[in-house]
């Protein structure tokens with residue numbers, strides 16, 4: 453079983469206190485930093501690109517977990533790698549759910565030396581992606597509609613977590629099951645019970661005492 457990892461989402465940081473909050477994260481029990489890239493096209497919001505990731509790489513030694521919510525992820529893979537990404541997660545919808553194209557993106561991510569993750573919108577069914585499970589390091593389950601922090605956890609997405617856990621056991625694989633959106637102490641507990649080992653949390657961490665909240669989510 454994978455150890456539980458908390459991945460604070462940079463999206464919810466107080467950008468007037470970035471340096472201070474990054475220092476706090478560096479000293480906390482968080483092991484990953486989740487970096488949401490949005491292009492205003494794939495999702496109706498714009499966030500940040502590779503140059504900002506580079507700044508985090510220089511000020512933190514946390515594993516940089518990059519979630520690309522963009523229409524043309526392949527075009528930017530090497531930029532994110534160069535900027536310091538440790539893992540790059542792409543949406544199946546960016547490839548119109550085409551298995552061959554997703555497989556190729558995973559191959560390119562690995563070729564760059566990064567771990568590879570795949571994810572999907574809450575309404576996308578995941579069974580048809582079973583054939584990709586043996587070539588990814590992480591499956592990210594979106595428990596909110598991608599685009600914004602601070603939304604309510606969609607409990608029905610835990611079905612996907614249970615399915616992923618069952619497939620991981622059946623196939624003897626070790627990919628991480630990560631969940632993103634609406635995580636607080638209650639939903640973290642439910643997610644872990646369902647099989648998640650990696651929890652992305654944004655607003656819950658940054659609206660509270662950062663270190664203490666990370667400790668609480670790990671319990």
Ligand SMILES: O=C(CO)[C@H](O)[C@H](O)COP(=O)(O)O
Pocket residue numbers: 461463464486488519596597598599600601602603632633634635652653654655656
């Ligand atoms: O991917 C995201 C939005 O698309 C964010 O990572 C996610 O929403 C985390 O924020 P919160 O914990 O506040 O829900």
